[in-house]
Amino acid sequence: MSLRVAVQMDPLEKINIAGDSTFALMLSAQARGHKLFHYAAGDLTYRDGRLTAPARAVTVQRVVGDHFRAEEVRTIDLGDDIDVVLMRQDPPFDLAYITATHLLERIQHQTLVVNDPAAVRNAPEKLFVLDYAEFMPPTLITRRLEEARAFHAEHGEVVIKPLYGNAGSAVFHVARNDANLAALTELFGQVWREPFMVQAFLPDVSKGDKRIVLVDGKPAGGVNRLPKPGEIRSNLAVGGKGAATELTERELEICAKLGPELAKRGLVFVGIDVIAGYLTEINVTSPTGIVAIDAYNGTDTPALIWNAIEARFQAM
Numbered sequence: 087m088s089l090r091v092a093v094q095m096d097p098l099e100k101i102n103i104a105g106d107s108t109f110a111l112m113l114s115a116q117a118r119g120h121k122l123f124h125y126a127a128g129d130l131t132y133r134d135g136r137l138t139a140p141a142r143a144v145t146v147q148r149v150v151g152d153h154f155r156a157e158e159v160r161t162i163d164l165g166d167d168i169d170v171v172l173m174r175q176d177p178p179f180d181l182a183y184i185t186a187t188h189l190l191e192r193i194q195h196q197t198l199v200v201n202d203p204a205a206v207r208n209a210p211e212k213l214f215v216l217d218y219a220e221f222m223p224p225t226l227i228t229r230r231l232e233e234a235r236a237f238h239a240e241h242g243e244v245v246i247k248p249l250y251g252n253a254g255s256a257v258f259h260v261a262r263n264d265a266n267l268a269a270l271t272e273l274f275g276q277v278w279r280e281p282f283m284v285q286a287f288l289p290d291v292s293k294g295d296k297r298i299v300l301v302d303g304k305p306a307g308g309v310n311r312l313p314k315p316g317e318i319r320s321n322l323a324v325g326g327k328g329a330a331t332e333l334t335e336r337e338l339e340i341c342a343k344l345g346p347e348l349a350k351r352g353l354v355f356v357g358i359d360v361i362a363g364y365l366t367e368i369n370v371t372s373p374t375g376i377v378a379i380d381a382y383n384g385t386d387t388p389a390l391i392w393n394a395i396e397a398r399f400q401a402m
Contacts, residue, residue, distance in 0.1 A: 202352030303349030
């Protein structure tokens, strides 16, 4: 089976092919005989029931500095010309991102969109996780300084972060006697209109923040991300170091609880973050980590993802 696959993502020229999950998915698709197209989310156009984008047919190869070849730009109809759309642009999860999900919903009767755009829109990564609060550390969502102060006093050390941040950006550790909570609350209120998240600090973050990937609701493996000395953020994008790991009974329990709902929602490729047995995020927009997972485990996660996509396409 050969599929026409359009990848909605950031510029191909700027990706780091050594660790980029979307690039790994593209290589795997190409090896299966699928034809690849690339376009940017900002180029979507809706007119008279048709959703189009200026796109380039591309081929990819794992050669640094020469990792893709592209044909001339032409307008493709994402309903008529394409079988599968991979929605893989990076956050921020803002109104532009949300608008793209609304537009892609218009073609779902013709084209398989992965992850399901309505499900992505309805599962913000730091809010969807609240459905599984029994696995989370103590958590507060607020804009009120009084609430943040009371939470800080109760738990001693906390982490404060924006609801719609990504890649570890704007994540702050507020220690027991730290006097910066008021200033941070003021800053967050000025930069973002949304509430922010405050969580009890987990000291074991120094031992790693585990990224676990689920494919169609089933765990495919994980990588332990270790923060740099003096850091609490372990995201690979901000300098965290990956390490091999196995899933614990607690982590398998979390996956078993989440998995059926993820599959039901059409969230085929999901990354969850677990620190010391506590679930902190469910990443559905543009999850990463599969290259590191496969490097440590000798697995082929892109193949699992394409198996799931092809099965869903055949079932349409």
